[in-house]
Amino acid sequence: MRLALAISSFVVLIVHGIVFYNQFFHRWERHQTAYFDQARALSKNEHERAELDARKPRIEQIIVTQFGESRVDRCVTCHIAADDPRFQGHAHPLRTHSYSTALGDAERNGRWERRHKFSDFGCTVCHDGQGRGLDNFYSHGEDHYWPDPLLGYVAQHGWRDDFRPQLLGIEYMEANCAQCHTEENFAGAPQVVRGRRLYFESNCYGCHRIEGLSDGTLGPDLSDVGKKFKLDYLWESIVDPRANSATSFMPKFNLNAADVKALVIFLKSRRGINYTETSLERYRARLGAPREIVETSAAPPVAASNVIERGRQLVRDRYCAACHKLEKDGVVAPDLSFEGLIRDEDWLLEHFLNPRSRMPDSIMPAFRFPRQDFQAMTAYLASLKTPPPAADSAAAYNAFCARCHGERGNGEGPIALYLDPSPRDLTKTAFMNSKTPERLFDSIRNGVPGTSMPGWARVMDDARITELRDYVQATFVKQPRRELTARRLPDANPVAAGAESAARGEAIYLRRCAGCHGRKADGKGPNSLDILPRPRNLRNAEFVNSLSDRRLFDSLLYGVQGTAMPPWIDYGLSTNDVGDLVNYIRSLNPKPDRNLTARR
Amino acid sequence: MTANPPATDKTSRRSVLNWLSSVALFGSAVVSVFSNLVFMKPRATYGAPSRFSIGRPEDFPSGTRISLDARRVCIVREGDRLAAISTTCTHLGCIVGVAETGFACPCHGSRFDQDGNVTGGPAPKPLPWYSINLTPNGELTVDTSVEVQQGAYFQV
Numbered sequence: 001m002r003l004a005l006a007i008s009s010f011v012v013l014i015v016h017g018i019v020f021y022n023q024f025f026h027r028w029e030r031h032q033t034a035y036f037d038q039a040r041a042l043s044k045n046e047h048e049r050a051e052l053d054a055r056k057p058r059i060e061q062i063i064v065t066q067f068g069e070s071r072v073d074r075c076v077t078c079h080i081a082a083d084d085p086r087f088q089g090h091a092h093p094l095r096t097h098s099y100s101t102a103l104g105d106a107e108r109n110g111r112w113e114r115r116h117k118f119s120d121f122g123c124t125v126c127h128d129g130q131g132r133g134l135d136n137f138y139s140h141g142e143d144h145y146w147p148d149p150l151l152g153y154v155a156q157h158g159w160r161d162d163f164r165p166q167l168l169g170i171e172y173m174e175a176n177c178a179q180c181h182t183e184e185n186f187a188g189a190p191q192v193v194r195g196r197r198l199y200f201e202s203n204c205y206g207c208h209r210i211e212g213l214s215d216g217t218l219g220p221d222l223s224d225v226g227k228k229f230k231l232d233y234l235w236e237s238i239v240d241p242r243a244n245s246a247t248s249f250m251p252k253f254n255l256n257a258a259d260v261k262a263l264v265i266f267l268k269s270r271r272g273i274n275y276t277e278t279s280l281e282r283y284r285a286r287l288g289a290p291r292e293i294v295e296t297s298a299a300p301p302v303a304a305s306n307v308i309e310r311g312r313q314l315v316r317d318r319y320c321a322a323c324h325k326l327e328k329d330g331v332v333a334p335d336l337s338f339e340g341l342i343r344d345e346d347w348l349l350e351h352f353l354n355p356r357s358r359m360p361d362s363i364m365p366a367f368r369f370p371r372q373d374f375q376a377m378t379a380y381l382a383s384l385k386t387p388p389p390a391a392d393s394a395a396a397y398n399a400f401c402a403r404c405h406g407e408r409g410n411g412e413g414p415i416a417l418y419l420d421p422s423p424r425d426l427t428k429t430a431f432m433n434s435k436t437p438e439r440l441f442d443s444i445r446n447g448v449p450g451t452s453m454p455g456w457a458r459v460m461d462d463a464r465i466t467e468l469r470d471y472v473q474a475t476f477v478k479q480p481r482r483e484l485t486a487r488r489l490p491d492a493n494p495v496a497a498g499a500e501s502a503a504r505g506e507a508i509y510l511r512r513c514a515g516c517h518g519r520k521a522d523g524k525g526p527n528s529l530d531i532l533p534r535p536r537n538l539r540n541a542e543f544v545n546s547l548s549d550r551r552l553f554d555s556l557l558y559g560v561q562g563t564a565m566p567p568w569i570d571y572g573l574s575t576n577d578v579g580d581l582v583n584y585i586r587s588l589n590p591k592p593d594r595n596l597t598a599r600r
Numbered sequence: 601m602t603a604n605p606p607a608t609d610k611t612s613r614r615s616v617l618n619w620l621s622s623v624a625l626f627g628s629a630v631v632s633v634f635s636n637l638v639f640m641k642p643r644a645t646y647g648a649p650s651r652f653s654i655g656r657p658e659d660f661p662s663g664t665r666i667s668l669d670a671r672r673v674c675i676v677r678e679g680d681r682l683a684a685i686s687t688t689c690t691h692l693g694c695i696v697g698v699a700e701t702g703f704a705c706p707c708h709g710s711r712f713d714q715d716g717n718v719t720g721g722p723a724p725k726p727l728p729w730y731s732i733n734l735t736p737n738g739e740l741t742v743d744t745s746v747e748v749q750q751g752a753y754f755q756v
Contacts (some may be wrong), residue, residue, distance in 0.1 A: 002614060002617035002618065002621070003617055005617070005621045006617045006621040006624070008621040009621040009622075009624035009625045009628070010620070012624065012625065012628050013624040013625075013627045013628045013631070014626075015628075016628040016631045016632060019635075020634075020635050023635060023638075024635065024638060039736075042736075043702055047733075048733075048734075051731075051733050054746070058643075059643055059644045060649065060651070061644065061648065062643075062649065063647075063648055072646070074644070083735070083739075084735070085736055086736050086737045086739060102677050111737075111738050112737075113656075113738075119652060119653045152675045166689070200612060215640050335649050408730070
């Protein structure tokens with residue numbers, strides 16, 4: 001018993017001793033003592049020696065207030081010779097910080113003068129790391145929980161081995177140069193410049209937003225991505241987008257390592273507000289129009305005969321197949337492999353210039369290419385006129401319809417998630433059987449304007465379409481059709497259009513319709529989340545303008561079977577009320593002037 | 601049961617162990633008391649560093665009297681001689697202004713001559729002078745933790 005006590009007391013004593021030693025005998029003290037000794041040997045006069053003798057090891061710190069939040073940089077506690085030119089070529093940490101004309105340092109009379117004086121800039125403004133740390137592990141940011149390890153010098157444990165070595169290199173520090181040097185083509189930070197160019201050339205801007213640079217909405221906002229994430233996460237997100245978020249539909253761009261590095265450095269430099277900017281300037285930059293057109297690698301005017309070839313090249317280089325199906329398949333957006341049969345050139349060009357002009361809820365980004373590039377891409381897509389072979393209706397359904405409507409016809413095709421309005425669920429008996437066969441035929445043949453459903457007239461002849469419609473009816477609709485009862489519907493709106501009627505219509509709309517279709521009539525009312533299929537976006541001008549009055553009256557008075565739209569004739573709306581509503585909905589969707597909407 | 605060992609042996613072994621444990625525990629107690637005492641004095645200060653660079657000697661031509669308000673020090677150069685005089689009033693700590701004839705405190709009207717001696721007002725002590733050194737990179741540093749005698753100029 002006593003023996004155990006004796007042993008444990010010695011263990012306690014030893015532990016105390018170790019803690020005491022670690023707490024009160026520091027490596028930085030040894031570094032400073034070594035510095036004083038070496039400096040004394042190097043000093044030239046008595047005064048210097050006396051001054052060095054008077055100095056005792058202590059924590060040296062630089063307080064930096066000019067760059068964002070105040071920093072306390074204690075790096076010079078160990079790197080005490082950083083600004084002592086006699087220590088060039090010594091071993092770290094007692095080594096002079098290198099002088100470099102690239103950093104703006106100038107040599108005068110054999111003596112270097114720094115452009116970025118440590119007393120003003122501190123260390124972490126450029127290097128990152130934990131300024132207050134006094135121990136390698138913490139001050140250099142090797143600690144996994146420290147968000148900013150020394151840029152380019154430290155790769156934290158746990159960073160992925162396959163590109164860990166790539167994350168080291170002095171050029172990563174350029175990301176911090178860009179915190180002050182925000183000029184677009186700052187020569188001192190070539191990697192940032194290159195990354196910014198790639199950001200536009202690889203079309204990152206189409207989906208991502210960076211304040212003042214781009215305003216894509218599909219992907220995450222990257223305005224302060226450099227503050228939020230470490231180098232390995234940025235690298236991983238570019239080369240393997242699904243590594244962290246399994247549902248990401250960001251394409252793999254197969255960039256080479258040098259390009260990825262430049263992009264990572266550029267992204268690392270995006271830290272929200274910059275040191276040179278005030279929030280007012282930031283706000284002004286946000287209001288300023290984004291750049292209209294990307295400077296692409298000098299594109300000489302193309303001869304007419306080569307336009308299609310040029311278009312093919314552009315479509316490939318710009319990763320259209322990252323979403324669309326064209327040779328490769330991104331499984332996000334529609335099949336383009338026989339686009340020439342589905343859309344005409346006008347439609348394609350307009351869709352390129354403003355994807356939401358004819359399809360208001362399209363998620364396709366508005367890319368900012370020069371108009372001639374769009375024209376070439378349009379010409380190429382319009383030249384694709386070979387549909388896949390389809391021997392019978394089943395094959396035709398799989399080739400043309402299943403991508404959106406799903407193999408089982410339930411509207412859950414592989415890309416259905418990304419389409420708005422979502423593809424019709426063809427197994428909904430109530431809906432399918434409430435529409436006349438002629439109406440279904442028409443939807444297939446001529447498409448549904450304002451949605452992703454194209455007209456198939458040029459792919460299939462009428463007989464094939466009829467066959468396909470009957471195939472769908474027979475395969476997916478479980479119950480046989482019954483005779484439709486005739487409905488009493490006016491052919492044209494009996495209520496005259498006008499501000500007064502629209503105002504009455506709006507009053508009714510807000511009471512009866514806004515719950516699902518939303519106050520803005522964009523189909524996003526409070527109830528819309530519980531409803532499938534989603535309520536129509538009534539501001540989809542392309543769609544609304546394609547409807548006859550008779551069709552609107554039909555949907556309003558008798559409801560849409562198989563959806564949440566009730567027959568309002570049962571809930572007290574008279575024909576005149578519906579007339580007012582129709583006038584109101586029409587007033588939201590003026591006939592577009594094509595020339596005006598061609599550009600946003 | 602075997603025969604008990606002699607009583608004297610037993611007590612001696614016990615007392616040795618007792619003695620050892622008490623020495624070890626006492627030792628760790630001493631170490632912890634000592635480390636607590638050392639912890640009383642903070643190692644790092646959170647204020648501005650007391651040693652700072654003020655630039656090269658060429659930045660201060662002869663006849664200069666510049667007040668560095670952020671550092672609370674006035675740099676005086678006369679010929680080859682440099683001095684750093686505190687601009688913190690010895691009365692209640694306001695920043696004194698640099699005037700033609702010396703220093704004047706705006707708060708309670710203390711006045712000092714060019715060397716920092718009190719010439720009027722409530723200030724009890726003259727303004728202290730700080731040590732100046734030339735670092736190997738050719739810049740001057742002022743160390744406000746080291747006061748020097750009035751009139752002890754630094755020779756450039």
